[in-house]
Amino acid sequence: MKTLLSITAAVIAAGSAFAAPVNSTCIMSGKPIKEGVTSEYKGKTVGFCCNNCKARFDSNPDKFGKKIAK
Numbered sequence: 001m002k003t004l005l006s007i008t009a010a011v012i013a014a015g016s017a018f019a020a021p022v023n024s025t026c027i028m029s030g031k032p033i034k035e036g037v038t039s040e041y042k043g044k045t046v047g048f049c050c051n052n053c054k055a056r057f058d059s060n061p062d063k064f065g066k067k068i069a070k
């Protein structure tokens, strides 16, 4: 039981590290990203400054995805 708990904790820790946004500024506006406002794109977590930018990205991820990972 104790082993199972430590494995679960490790998975959660790895998951949260992986979920860190690849960008520090909003790719839509250039403003600092806001914690918790993220979207997934090709296995990467993308951060946004507001839900409006996230919604715009989500409506056309292939267009805006090119701005990621320069």
Ligand SMILES: [Zn+2]
Binding pocket: 026, 028, 029, 031, 048, 049, 050, 051, 052, 053, 054
């Ligand atoms: Zn924004």
